[in-house]
Amino acid sequence: MTEGTTEITRIVLEDAQKIMEHDREERNDPILYTKKNVQETMKLAKKVQYNRETEVLDGVTATWKDAGHILGSAFLEVTVGEKTIAFSGDIGNNNVPILKETQELDSIDTLIVESTYGDSIHEARDKSTEIMLNLIKKACKNEGTVMMPAFSIERTQELLYSLHQASDNSESELLKNLSLY
Numbered sequence: 499m500t501e502g503t504t505e506i507t508r509i510v511l512e513d514a515q516k517i518m519e520h521d522r523e524e525r526n527d528p529i530l531y532t533k534k535n536v537q538e539t540m541k542l543a544k545k546v547q548y549n550r551e552t553e554v555l556d557g558v559t560a561t562w563k564d565a566g567h568i569l570g571s572a573f574l575e576v577t578v579g580e581k582t583i584a585f586s587g588d589i590g591n592n593n594v595p596i597l598k599e600t601q602e603l604d605s606i607d608t609l610i611v612e613s614t615y616g617d618s619i620h621e622a623r624d625k626s627t628e629i630m631l632n633l634i635k636k637a638c639k640n641e642g643t644v645m646m647p648a649f650s651i652e653r654t655q656e657l658l659y660s661l662h663q664a665s666d667n668s669e670s671e672l673l674k675n676l677s678l679y
Contacts, residue, residue, distance in 0.1 A: 500562060502570020504543050506651065511536045548572065548601075566590030566600035568651045573611075575604060583608040588652065593623065596659050627660050631673065638676075 499507065515536055521527040531539075546552060546562050554560045558578050565571040565586055573586030584606045590597055603609070637644045648654040658678065665676045 499543050499545060500548065500570040500572050501545050502568075503572065504540070504545055504570070506568070506570055507543070508536070508540050510651075511539065561604075563601040563603075564598050566592075566594065566597050568597070568655060573601075573603075575606065581608070582606045583610065585610045587612045588614075590652075591623075594656060596655060627664070630660070631664050634676070635673065 511531075512533070515529075515531060515533055518527065518529045518531075522529050548562055548564050551559050551561045554576075558576065560577075561575045562572040563575065565573045565588065567588045567590040571588065571590065573584060573589065575582055575584045577583075582604065584603050589611070590600045592599060634644050646657060648657055661676065661678060665673050668674055
């Protein structure tokens, strides 16, 4: 795991474990793993650096490259003899100010990649941010509350960054006084 992935993994596992403890008390749900399991798991994590070729088995090398998705995200290039396979879960979007750009692949023979949004064309970031801020202003003017559930780490980090930038750079008092929880 990259250093960033190691830290996020620890946080996510600890948080999920606390939620399981709560759910056991509330609904008698099973606990899938304990705090001790998290500690023992994290001891097994081996940190790797981006762009450093590592021999993982005799004759098999792996190189982790920045996927530009979330802190620590990586895609993996594995070379066995003359063949190279690249694997990635999510890969990032371009022009995300808080992340490095997704690195380019080297010459590969096979690519395995997650593709939930592979057939989608996303609206430009500036346009979607403008729509979001207009909706927030409208809710604030009507003394409303805005709840924005974000189901992924990537969306949460981008959302918080956009809101922070908007409140810092806005001439609107509504956005300057925005409270985030």
